[in-house]
Amino acid sequence: MLQCLTLELEMGCFWLNWLAKLGYSDITGIDYSPLAIQLSGRIIEKEGLSNIKLQVEDFLNPSPKLSGFHICIDKGTFDAISLNPDGALEKRKQYVKSLFRALQDKGFFLITSCNWTKDELLNEFSEGFEILEELPTPTFTFGGRSGNSVTALVFQKK
Template identity: 55%
Template sequence: MSEDEFSPSVLGTKEHWDAVYSRELRTFQEYGDEGEIWFGEGSMTRVVRWLNTQKIPLTTSIVDIGTGNGMLLVELAKLGYSNLMGIDYCSDAIALARNICEKEGVSQSVNLQVADFLGSFSPSEQYDIGLDKGTFDAVSLDPNGSEEKRRQYIQSLCQVLKPNGIFIITSCNWTKDELLGQFGKEFEVTNELPTPTFSFGGHSGRSVTSLVFRRRTCT
């Protein structure tokens, strides 16, 4: 794996993620390795813990935007959540997620669909909760019209979430204030989930930001 694969201009392209999940699908088929958990297991634990503390009903409809290998949905299904949808524009990511769900025995609780959140995804009903763990980051790094695609993302989010729906985003590219600048018109922040901090040169910060938003009235 070359350093070029991690350059911002590459991380924002579908070609990059197609290659990543083609490789991870082959690895799973050959060795049973489920692949990388984006931002690590702690990122999943934070979301799951928040859902538990809020006593979110197990029948709540949840969509995972850019689900990748689907491991977050697998963990939610194991807890009893039964109305789960995962979408990804990479067909091999969805194939991998389906294989993992089948292996973990949660296929009946998790629906998976190859779809582009900015275009082809058009659900018949709106969702109570939307999850994003790195997808908005990738959209923001797209070398072809990232500003317009960020606007499209927010428009799509308004279309798929119910009024007062919840949006939980985990990002390594955007600070809390920056995410508020991006989503603050259509969404209000309700919680900031704890993430690891670091100190350097007498200053402290976070390498990952995780926020819970509630949908306002979208236009």
């Protein structure tokens, strides 16, 4: 049984529904906000998906039961933590520690970021993770140079 974890349910709810519709049966979505959990619960109920667990968790201080996942998906949580004006560097380090504990050995971590480049993310997750894949994202060209406004990477826990 494949255990999947999504962080921050605003975008995570899309991933939860998609994974459940693909047939995955052990899916957990977390958010620090009880209101986000309630809203996601209503969406999941409306979709008729009963194989998704939702729980209130602060990913920087997770409960011990938040472990053993095969896959962790993040679309926005690391970005939000990084923008915190109070101790962002320490909070990013704690995020990496929490991620390491949440994933089983050789587990996969998918991150989509609007704030970080590939090289910056490689640096942030260099301890304990290795890059497997850079996923294609839309590009733009300005002034003769091309770039991406979104970075999407797949890491594996070492």
